[in-house]
Amino acid sequence: MQEAGFVTFLRTIAIILLVIYGMKFIAKYILPLVLSRAVRKAQERAQQYANPNEANGSSAKVGETIIDKKPSHTERKANDTAGDYVDFEEVD
DSSP states (O other), X not given: OOOOOHHHHHHHHHHHHHHHHXXXXXXXXXXXXXXXXXXXXXXXXXXXXXXXXXXXXXXXOTTOOOOOOSOOSSOOOHHHHHOOOOOOOOOO
């Protein structure tokens, strides 16, 4: 075991101060950069979701009809997930 001395106390205080000022530095300079990048990516994803034609590179003119021949994998039949119907009686 180490003996608690003045040098050990000063080293502990120095470590605590370094951690506090390190957190302030991260919060002041690095965190805004990370958050702005995350917000920019979220905006790009939202824009792609809102305008799917622009994301695919096809530009449709006003009044033009576009037929998407790709099957949608997100649609599920209601019968697949509904399960079986069980009739019940109320018990008194």
